[in-house]
Amino acid sequence: MSEIRLEVKQVSKSFGITKALREVSFNINKGEVHALIGENGSGKSTLTNSLAGIYQKDSGEFILDGKEVHPHNQVEANNEGISIIVQELGTLDGLTVAENIFLGHEEAFVKFGVKNTGAMNRKATELLKKYGFDRIKASDMIENYNFEDRKLVEIVKATYFDPKIVVIDETTTALSREGREELYKQMNRIRSEGNTVIFISHDLPEVLKLSDTITILRDGVYIDTVKSSEVDEEGLKKLMVGREVSGSYYRADYGEEVSAEVVMTVKGVTVPGLISDINFELHKGEILGFGGLSESGMHEIGKACFGASFDREGSVTLADGTEINDIPTAIKHSIAYTSKDRDNESLVMNQSIRDNICLPSLDELSNKAHLLNDRKLKAFANTYAEKMSTKMTSVDQFVSNLSGGNKQKVVLARWIGKDSDILVLDSPTRGIDVKVKQDIYQLMDKMRKAGKSIIMISEELMELIGMCDRIIIMKDGQINGELKRDKDMDENSLIAKMV
């Protein structure tokens, strides 16, 4: 038995009426990569954020090396030897790379109240060199770097002082292959130095490959801790969901002919700085995938088809000749769009589920005198929320209280309620757990069979391969190849065109 690093004892935490953690207790050892898995809203991030001082737990104890720790913020947590790399962007604009790395620990470079910028930059350069990130310059402003590089800076920031515990929360989904490899390397280094990594990920193969021990949470309750060598993916899914995940995950058909009928033609679409000269056709009943690196411009294609791009050139034309140049026209002509930025662009957060679902359908729901009836709105929202089996107390609940998966269900419920014929889904399963993912895939398959056309933009290659009739690969804002649905297609053939 290896030595215990952290004891989690009876930790509870609530947000309003939602109990995110209920008396969770388990141990984490020294020198291990300890994965934390569970469905959306199971409390993984809440637990680690409480440990790292981002949230304050309601009750319970964290005992680190035999001593209780109770950090009130991230700097205090760092001083206790706990650091965290968060899911979203964790670096601050307007500061240099070096200032970001040493944020909260500037006192090491301060003499007589004056910051020694030179010394700070030198130290940061040294660190970046040690990590092998030479191309990042310590004195540059952080906003000169892309998401990927900024994540690398965060890795340095979180690990340079050899903390006892490093929390890595869902970071890999934001990283490209090289970025991930870099992160894996650092994780292994931390482990070999006898320290601990707490690793949160939805990607089960990745979890199995990297971690030594896995703890499963469900609905804020501790379920089990298992050795990675003793379980497989199916076993983990069962523990996460609480039942067998049965049936096929993706659609099963191959070799089906797609209708020749074209529903949307995209011609010469250019958005300055993002995409240039994009041409493609979308057929009836087709799932057309877009893959590429996050910065490849593929996300902008979704916006362009929905009339939401700023400064777009070229044309997006429907079968009946309608040109799509703005959002109201797009919606009127039965186009739906779910954004990658779900919380800002797809949902009105501080608003009820009811209003969120009804928003684009208000014209259809009002009577001849343009008046709306509360009961009718509620019934409409209820029908489609339940159709998507959204977990909620009622449609009057605010969407801000829902977990990521349920939020996405509300977004989809809105467009199913609108009965849109063309769906542009940008990262429809981003940050969503297995069960809801499966629901969404089945829904897409059903829609396809009903003659609806879907554009699916995704950073997850497996779901593109599993779901799409055609996959267009983007690179540097341009189309760099197209692949037809094929049973033998593997990730490598896509990656080859992406980078």
Place this chain on the structure above:
Amino acid sequence: MAIQEKKEVSKEGALKKQSAINILRSLLPVIGLIVVCILFNILTKGSMWNSRKLILNQVYVVLISATGVFFIMTMGGLDFSQGSIMGIASIVVCLLSKTNIILAVVGGVAAGAAIGAVNGYFYVNRKIKSFIVTICTMFLFRGFIKYMASNSPVAASMKVYDYDTTPIKLGITAAVLIIGFVVFRFTKFGINLKAIGAGEKAVKFAGLKTDRMKFIIYVLAGAITGLAAFVNIVKNGSATANVGNQLETQILIALVLGGMPISGGAKVRFENIIVGSLLYIVLNNGLIMMGLSTQAMQLIQGVVFLIFVAIFADRENLSVIK
């Protein structure tokens, strides 16, 4: 299974507690109104009740113009130019009343709408925060008012006094409130308004022409205050250089006293206007009747205002004030 059950129970318990707090919050303004009414009647030995007509007479203007500002605040904006809109519209009403009363009403509304359009243009098209724009227009049009009315007040035609009856003033107020309520509660416009307050970007992606909507609301609020200006002139007979002074603050205090979250959004309720306006006027008159000095009154108002803002601020949503 046991865990499941326990979870359900505790969730229900928490829900009850939460909704109890919410009910208490939404009842607070009404309770406040009743308490203040009783308190001042006891303190003034019933003289407040005897002068109820006088007090009601003051509430019409605030009630009407607060309806427009209510729409603005619901979508997360602010309007500090209401006092100046009232002033300009009052002067227009006075001048036109000499020709024709109907023309005077229309002119007042049009003048209000025009200033609202100026606000809307700079807010929407030039993308300047609403409170900056409206503070600018407040000073700008206050300047006009001083210029027009400093030497001598602009007097209205004597005919306007024919309209100084409770049925007319109450009728106009009730009409504005009822139409406002129906539009707010039972139309697409109302739902969209709340949604803009709760998250504008997402509303845009749901297919709404948010810019057009925001512009229209500023024009509308100006027009409604233009109508309130008519009621104001009917009551006073002339427009002085101070006409409408500090109306914007009165409206803001009234709405917040009525329980309106200052950032707008999904939690606003139409009742906020009525309860808040009444509470403000009663509080104000009560303090005057108690014989308090203006300085002391402002101090007390400031304290009450702060307490109510602290209670009703929707903290999840504070960053959206536009």
